[in-house]
Amino acid sequence: MPPSFEEIREQGIDRWRGLTQGTRPWVRIGTALCGKAAGADAVVASIVERMDQKHVSAMVSEVGCLGPCFAEPLVDVSMPDGSRVVYRNVTPELATRIVDSHLLEGQPLADAALGVIGNQLNGSIPSLWDHPMMKPQRRIALRNAGQVDPMDIHQYAANDGYAALHKALTEMTPDEVRQEVSDSGLRGRGGAAFPTGTKWNFLAGANDPVKYILVNCEEGDPGAFNDKGILESDPHSLIEGVILAGYATGATKGYVFIRHGHDGPIDRTWRAIEQARQLGILGRNIFGSNFCFDMEVSLTGDSYVAGEETALMESIEGKRAMPRFRPPFPAQIGLFGKPSNINNVKTLAYVPQIILNGGRWFAGIGQDRSTGTAILCLSGDLTYSGMAEVPMGMTLRQVVDEIGGGVPNGKALKLLQTGGPLGGVLSAVDLDIALDFDAMSKAGAILGSGGLIAASEDACVVDLTRALIAFCQYESCGKCFPCRTGMTHLLEVLERICRMDSTPEDMTLMGRVGRSMQAGSLCGHGQLGFNPVSSAVRYFREEFEQHLNDKVCPTGTCPGSWHSPTRVRR
Amino acid sequence: MTSNAESLRNRAFQAIRGQKPETVTVLSCLLAVEDELGYIPPEAAEEVARVTGSTINDVWGVASFYTNFQFQPPGRHRVEVCWGPTCHVKGVMPVIRQVMDILGIDGEGATEDGNVSLRFNTCLGACANGPVISVDHHLMGRITPDGARHVLEEIRNGIPSEDDGAS
Numbered sequence: 001m002p003p004s005f006e007e008i009r010e011q012g013i014d015r016w017r018g019l020t021q022g023t024r025p026w027v028r029i030g031t032a033l034c035g036k037a038a039g040a041d042a043v044v045a046s047i048v049e050r051m052d053q054k055h056v057s058a059m060v061s062e063v064g065c066l067g068p069c070f071a072e073p074l075v076d077v078s079m080p081d082g083s084r085v086v087y088r089n090v091t092p093e094l095a096t097r098i099v100d101s102h103l104l105e106g107q108p109l110a111d112a113a114l115g116v117i118g119n120q121l122n123g124s125i126p127s128l129w130d131h132p133m134m135k136p137q138r139r140i141a142l143r144n145a146g147q148v149d150p151m152d153i154h155q156y157a158a159n160d161g162y163a164a165l166h167k168a169l170t171e172m173t174p175d176e177v178r179q180e181v182s183d184s185g186l187r188g189r190g191g192a193a194f195p196t197g198t199k200w201n202f203l204a205g206a207n208d209p210v211k212y213i214l215v216n217c218e219e220g221d222p223g224a225f226n227d228k229g230i231l232e233s234d235p236h237s238l239i240e241g242v243i244l245a246g247y248a249t250g251a252t253k254g255y256v257f258i259r260h261g262h263d264g265p266i267d268r269t270w271r272a273i274e275q276a277r278q279l280g281i282l283g284r285n286i287f288g289s290n291f292c293f294d295m296e297v298s299l300t301g302d303s304y305v306a307g308e309e310t311a312l313m314e315s316i317e318g319k320r321a322m323p324r325f326r327p328p329f330p331a332q333i334g335l336f337g338k339p340s341n342i343n344n345v346k347t348l349a350y351v352p353q354i355i356l357n358g359g360r361w362f363a364g365i366g367q368d369r370s371t372g373t374a375i376l377c378l379s380g381d382l383t384y385s386g387m388a389e390v391p392m393g394m395t396l397r398q399v400v401d402e403i404g405g406g407v408p409n410g411k412a413l414k415l416l417q418t419g420g421p422l423g424g425v426l427s428a429v430d431l432d433i434a435l436d437f438d439a440m441s442k443a444g445a446i447l448g449s450g451g452l453i454a455a456s457e458d459a460c461v462v463d464l465t466r467a468l469i470a471f472c473q474y475e476s477c478g479k480c481f482p483c484r485t486g487m488t489h490l491l492e493v494l495e496r497i498c499r500m501d502s503t504p505e506d507m508t509l510m511g512r513v514g515r516s517m518q519a520g521s522l523c524g525h526g527q528l529g530f531n532p533v534s535s536a537v538r539y540f541r542e543e544f545e546q547h548l549n550d551k552v553c554p555t556g557t558c559p560g561s562w563h564s565p566t567r568v569r570r
Numbered sequence: 571m572t573s574n575a576e577s578l579r580n581r582a583f584q585a586i587r588g589q590k591p592e593t594v595t596v597l598s599c600l601l602a603v604e605d606e607l608g609y610i611p612p613e614a615a616e617e618v619a620r621v622t623g624s625t626i627n628d629v630w631g632v633a634s635f636y637t638n639f640q641f642q643p644p645g646r647h648r649v650e651v652c653w654g655p656t657c658h659v660k661g662v663m664p665v666i667r668q669v670m671d672i673l674g675i676d677g678e679g680a681t682e683d684g685n686v687s688l689r690f691n692t693c694l695g696a697c698a699n700g701p702v703i704s705v706d707h708h709l710m711g712r713i714t715p716d717g718a719r720h721v722l723e724e725i726r727n728g729i730p731s732e733d734d735g736a737s
């Protein structure tokens with residue numbers, strides 16, 4: 001007999017109390033991809049070793065990403081008296097000092113701190129939530145990120161976890177759950193911004209005893225890491241969202257689709273699924289209802305187009321990730337021929353909070369038809385890079401200047417590349433655009449999956465465009481020729497321009513190729529694949545013309561040396 | 571030679587059998603084999619075809635589509651460099667140049683002595699700490715050409731890459 005929801009919740013709250021108000025310190029170390037890339041594994045080893053040497057008794061947990069990746073590795077120390085200090089850029093050597101001074105002697109190292117959470121420690125260290133990167137944030141999907149141990153379901157349960165699922169299964173009909181999601185105005189965070197409630201209604205209307213919820217964590221967009229970030233930081237919020245989607249649409253099984261090789265997100269998702277199964281949150285008769293649902297992780301190989309929803313289904317079926325023709329739509333004939341619904345990780349991670357607090361609550365955040373928050377990944381030439389969640393409607397300028405802290409070393413910002421390689425380029429002089437699906441697409445960029453890559457005045461826009469098209473060319477699946485050959489043509493032309501080897505007609509040529517791609521491609525990859533060029537030319541025509549006509553690169557970047565793999569099609 | 575082929579076949583089969591997900595496909599089998607062997611030898615492709623009831627052509631069709639699959643044995647150490655746009659903006663190109671110069675290769679593949687193989691990755695997922703490379707699955711962010719040289723020297727001298735190359 002699996003435990004009841006109340007028992008799970010009680011146990012969670014007990015566990016949480018033990019960690020936060022117990023007799024031992026609790027040390028949380030961020031070991032998401034960002035932390036690992038900054039050397040977190042060595043920090044964990046160093047802390048554990050030092051604690052051993054000095055016979056310090058403390059609880060050590062590996063957590064996900066709190067957001068300020070620029071300050072990774074982060075070490076977050078909370079003491080039994082309730083004080084909590086987050087240290088920045090921790091090296092193995094600093095880790096040793098943290099053990100000696102903070103854990104052993106109760107003396108926090110103010111100089112090495114990023115901020116405190118809660119208790120102000122006599123004001124000697126500023127509050128983390130007053131940090132420019134953290135202050136404007138409103139955390140819904142990221143509320144537990146970096147705070148809970150992603151490998152411990154009880155910590156999730158202690159923080160409202162699975163309460164929405166329990167509420168839905170005991171108090172709401174599937175129709176009511178879908179209505180709540182429709183009322184929230186939630187739109188897909190995977191790129192196309194399609195209304196989630198409407199999508200779920202399609203699947204609910206399909207008459208089949210077997211239906212699937214597919215979670216898209218392919219996240220091939222370079223510059224985007226928030227889907228993997230959620231899975232590494234708080235996988236249960238996704239799992240709860242998937243089960244809710246299953247209940248709302250009558251689906252029977254969920255697949256989490258992740259690119260192989262990202263071991264952190266993959267392992268943590270598997271662990272979370274297994275824990276949920278053990279507590280009867282996945283499986284038969286969840287919380288004593290007659291609803292049954294299970295999940296598994298499905299790995300894919302390296303292919304950007306595998307993130308396109310129909311290619312994703314081909315990939316789960318084990319085939320080449322080439323998009324299918326539509327119709328039939330996935331809600332009619334999807335994975336293994338069964339009705340299916342595809343959502344992005346972020347989209348689903350919002351759902352538990354929407355069910356708990358109501359659709360109206362979510363709709364009250366954000367602006368117009370872009371409700372809720374935007375989960376952003378800031379990278380490139382910014383002082384504060386990382387992951388942030390802010391209300392929709394904030395302007396891009398605020399995002400760059402406040403959350404991103406502007407460009408370091410006194411350089412000026414030149415451009416923002418948004419929404420992944422198929423998105424667009426925006427000029428720094430034109431950043432009074434709101435974070436809003438519709439406002440951004442009007443400006444020729446898309447919000448897409450939330451990746452924002454900043455480039456300073458040192459960057460050459462033609463060189464960056466070439467790099468983006470090199471990516472798109474490499475990743476074209478090859479199924480249809482406007483995209484397959486179009487991308488190759490665009491790349492050839494851009495390489496010529498970078499080598500100062502082009503003719504003025506090349507601009508017209510690119511336009512012609514781009515229009516054929518838009519009109520004649522099967523999927524978004526080819527249809528949107530001209531965006532990087534068209535948006536760059538729209539804002540930086542002059543710089544292109546300098547390359548074309550005067551054969552000069554104003555930033556001195558071109559002709560640089562560039563190394564990219566070539567795609568040989570077999 | 572035969573025994574080597576047999577052992578490859580056997581290891582491939584064990585990897586195929588040991589998969590966690592319920593849904594076993596040509597792709598899932600190939601990924602399991604690649605994790606085990608580091609590449610897809612013909613024997614493994616045959617095993618995948620046999621277990622999944624597919625043709626050998628189907629298997630090669632899938633394997634040749636996804637860019638991660640290698641068909642030659644990898645080097646002892648695996649270096650991946652990210653050429654994604656963030657890392658590009660953050661100056662990864664001189665790092666890649668440095669890596670290739672030190673390894674004495676021009677592009678993807680293994681060094682002559684079989685010690686190191688190099689792969690390009692479109693995004694290693696740690697963009698906020700770009701430029702990023704990975705050595706034997708350890709991510710290293712904020713890497714410089716000097717940092718890359720340091721790491722490659724450690725590999726050459728047989729020091730395990732436990733320490734990170736982050737600045």
Ligand SMILES: Cc1cc2nc3c(=O)[nH]c(=O)nc-3n(C[C@H](O)[C@H](O)[C@H](O)COP(=O)(O)O)c2cc1C
Binds near residue numbers: 187189219345524
């Ligand atoms: C080439 C291409 C790649 C895509 N890659 C992804 C991806 O990595 N992750 C994702 O969530 N959506 C991706 N999409 C969008 C999906 O097709 C789909 O719209 C989305 O997963 C739906 O989820 P949502 O409604 O929650 O946004 C991609 C689309 C195209 C055309």
Ligand code: SF4
Binds near residue numbers: 479481522
């Ligand atoms: S548009 Fe490009 S990626 Fe999409 S199906 Fe055609 S060739 Fe493949």
Ligand code: FES
Binds near residue numbers: 223692696697701702
């Ligand atoms: S672009 Fe290099 S890690 Fe993402």
